[in-house]
Amino acid sequence: MKRQLNYLWILCYFILFANLTFAQWDESKITYIKAGKLFDAENGKILTDFIIKIENSRIAEVGKNIVIPQNSKIIDLSTYTVLPGLIDGHTHVMTLENLNNENPMADKLLFEGDALRVLRGANRAKSWLENGFTTIRDLGDSGSFLDVALKRAINEGTVVGPRMFVSGPIIISEGGQVRGLLKKHRTVISDEYTIVRNVDDAINSVRLHVNYGADIIKICANNSPNNTSLTIDEMKAIVKMAHRYDKKVTAHATTDLAVWEAVTAGVDGIEHGYQISDSTLKLMAEKGVALVPTDISESLFHKLYDIVDFQWNREKALKRAKDRYKDRLLRAINAGVTILTGSDNYLDFEMPQGEAAKNILVAYHEEGMKPLQILSSSTYLSAKFMGKENELGTIKKGAYADIIAVKGDLENDFSNTIFNLVFVMKNGEIYVEK
Ligand SMILES: [Zn+2]
Numbered sequence: 341m342k343r344q345l346n347y348l349w350i351l352c353y354f355i356l357f358a359n360l361t362f363a364q365w366d367e368s369k370i371t372y373i374k375a376g377k378l379f380d381a382e383n384g385k386i387l388t389d390f391i392i393k394i395e396n397s398r399i400a401e402v403g404k405n406i407v408i409p410q411n412s413k414i415i416d417l418s419t420y421t422v423l424p425g426l427i428d429g430h431t432h433v434m435t436l437e438n439l440n441n442e443n444p445m446a447d448k449l450l451f452e453g454d455a456l457r458v459l460r461g462a463n464r465a466k467s468w469l470e471n472g473f474t475t476i477r478d479l480g481d482s483g484s485f486l487d488v489a490l491k492r493a494i495n496e497g498t499v500v501g502p503r504m505f506v507s508g509p510i511i512i513s514e515g516g517q518v519r520g521l522l523k524k525h526r527t528v529i530s531d532e533y534t535i536v537r538n539v540d541d542a543i544n545s546v547r548l549h550v551n552y553g554a555d556i557i558k559i560c561a562n563n564s565p566n567n568t569s570l571t572i573d574e575m576k577a578i579v580k581m582a583h584r585y586d587k588k589v590t591a592h593a594t595t596d597l598a599v600w601e602a603v604t605a606g607v608d609g610i611e612h613g614y615q616i617s618d619s620t621l622k623l624m625a626e627k628g629v630a631l632v633p634t635d636i637s638e639s640l641f642h643k644l645y646d647i648v649d650f651q652w653n654r655e656k657a658l659k660r661a662k663d664r665y666k667d668r669l670l671r672a673i674n675a676g677v678t679i680l681t682g683s684d685n686y687l688d689f690e691m692p693q694g695e696a697a698k699n700i701l702v703a704y705h706e707e708g709m710k711p712l713q714i715l716s717s718s719t720y721l722s723a724k725f726m727g728k729e730n731e732l733g734t735i736k737k738g739a740y741a742d743i744i745a746v747k748g749d750l751e752n753d754f755s756n757t758i759f760n761l762v763f764v765m766k767n768g769e770i771y772v773e774k
Contacts, residue, residue, distance in 0.1 A: 370395050371413045375422035381720035381734050384712045394741045397768040402736055417745045420762055424733050425474025425742035427722035428697050430611055430632050430682025434461035434481040438688050439647045445518055449528050458486045465501035467694030474742035474766045475503040475732055479558040480510035483532045488553040505726055507558035508549045509534045513568045542574040546581035557582040561591040562598035575605030596620055603629050616668060621675035630725055631677050634684035635665040637699035638706055643689045666707040680725055681718035702755045711754040741768040
């Protein structure tokens with residue numbers, strides 16, 4: 341009798357559970373968003389009064405005359421501007437350096453360890469999502485492919501974070517980006533970076549990275565602050581191998597020579613490019629190579645000076661830096677080079693790292709880029725660079741439901757409005773709703 345009762349309980353439980361599950365499924369399956377303004381990232385235009393129908397993780401329909409059935413789940417964003425989730429094309433979520441630490445690299449490489457580093461990285465990655473970046477491209481975060489591990493944990497739902505495209509360790513020449521390390525400690529560098537010593541190494545480094553789950557190949561065309569660099573032949577071998585596996589190659593390159601060599605070797609993107617000449621920009625435009633300017637906003641620059649007791653004059657240094665950034669950015673735009681957004685934020689500005697990263701959009705605006713141009717760069721164009729323009733960085737049928745909303749006037753009050761985030765959805769799930 342007791343056993344029969346038990347069966348009965350189990351049966352009741354299953355019926356109850358099944359009903360609940362189906363009821364919830366029915367309710368959450370389809371959602372409608374009413375968008376007062378909608379950013380058309382592909383055409384760089386603001387549209388008004390659109391409805392977005394979302395079915396599970398994807399956008400099912402976008403239009404003005406979509407009929408919303410009674411009792412549907414509706415998210416009313418009719419007083420806001422709705423945009424595709426932002427993309428930060430240059431992150432290091434597993435690096436955050438204290439500005440007053442004289443040797444942050446040593447702390448990271450010698451004392452932190454993989455477990456602590458990836459746990460901290462997971463928490464920081466979440467701050468990007470909370471600031472409206474539904475996708476990040478993580479370009480060099482640990483020799484042991486912790487970025488691949490974090491990406492998997494986010495995709496399976498173990499931790500909350502943005503969609504990640506990851507490079508694995510940076511592929512680089514002898515010495516990595518650490519200057520003056522004693523020779524007997526050189527293995528520390530090969531723990532963090534993939535060191536290339538010749539063309540065969542270069543070929544194999546790409547195979548290794550693809551095998552371990554890299555989505556993109558990140559190289560250093562010059563190793564600033566270190567003074568070594570890859571040769572054009574090594575870079576050519578890397579590009580050829582990466583393209584064979586349908587992976588893009590992007591190069592850290594700060595000097596004009598480094599940019600020219602990387603572009604000549606066939607890379608797809610240039611990170612930083614602080615000193616690019618007009619002739620190199622022309623070559624980039626001809627070859628369709630994108631530029632990721634990793635500039636600093638005025639407010640972050642001031643924060644830097646608040647935290648660190650620099651000896652230089654703050655205003656003079658700010659003007660000098662911003663004039664250089666502005667000159668390079670506008671020359672690149674005029675040359676017809678595609679600009680992609682990338683914060684390269686790895687310094688501790690005493691705020692969530694994703695919030696500091698968002699300042700990159702403001703930096704471009706300060707340097708003369710138009711608001712809608714900036715937003716296309718950080719959505720559609722960044723997705724296109726990864727060959728994902730039908731799935732990410734756009735609000736259209738079939739794309740992932742990665743959608744954000746801001747309060748205010750993006751075209752006339754960009755710097756404030758972009759921080760006035762009221763809604764974040766990734767994969768059809770809501771993460772911020774104010
Ligand atoms: Zn970087």
